[in-house]
Structures are given as structure tokens and as C-alpha cells.
Amino acid sequence: MKYNCHGDIELNWLGNILICKPSGSINFEGAQRFHQLINDSIATHNYSRWARIEYFTDMQTLATLDAYELLTLHLEDIVNKGCIFIGLVSGNALEIELFKKACCSIGLPCKEFNHLSEAIEYITNSFNTIFRI
Secondary structure, three states: OOOOOOOEEEEEEEOOEEEEEEEOEEOHHHHHHHHHHHHHHHHOOOOOOEEEEEEEOOOOOEEOHHHHHHHHHHHHHHHHOOEEEEEEEEOOHHHHHHHHHHHHHHOOOEEEEOOHHHHHHHHHHOHHHHOOO
């Protein structure tokens, strides 16, 4: 049985920082679509190393369990495409913990922030350390 995609995502680049803003209830098909949109966005930029900020502006955003199962595979894929750090901003405690768990399971450094500006400042000020230049 095929289901419709649920959930939305907005993608923006700030230099070599990809800012992802998921919203809504995200099902498996929605997670697959997010992965494809992110991959398409990465392909249009030529960064060998880059960071990602997952910016949860919708406190009701939550994915289904099968969508979260895709998360680790997605993170492994973006690491292979040059992602070396993830900042997690806002969100409810459950989604932040599940995202952190997925990052830790593959050794992808991540850090939680209260505000988008804090995440951007941290990545920008830690550029040499994070991006191992």
C-alpha cells in the first residue's frame, strides 16, 4: 500500500551551513522525500565539508517510528557527502533525543542549541575546529 508524504521541510544554505526546518507530522514517505530534497540541495553546492542545522520551529513536529529508522541511513549518507557536524535547535525533547541518538550511533558530532543564532555563531566561530582545516 502506498501512502502520501506527510510533513514539510524548508532548506536554506548560509555559506557551508545547511539549515533544515522540518514541520508537521512526518511519515516514512515524507522522510524519504526529505532525504531526496536534501540530497538534491547538497548536489547543487560544492562543499567538501559542511555543517547542518536541524531547526525545529514547529513544536508539534514528530516523525513516525519507521521514519526515524530512516534517519540513521540518511545521516550516514550525508556524512559520505561531507557533513561533519549537526546542530539541533529547539524542538521537543523526544525528537531532539532521537536525533542525537542517531548522530551518536554513527559518530557524527552534534550539539543542542536553544536558538538558531547560537548554532550559527557556534559553527562560525568553531569553523577551524569543526571543519578540521
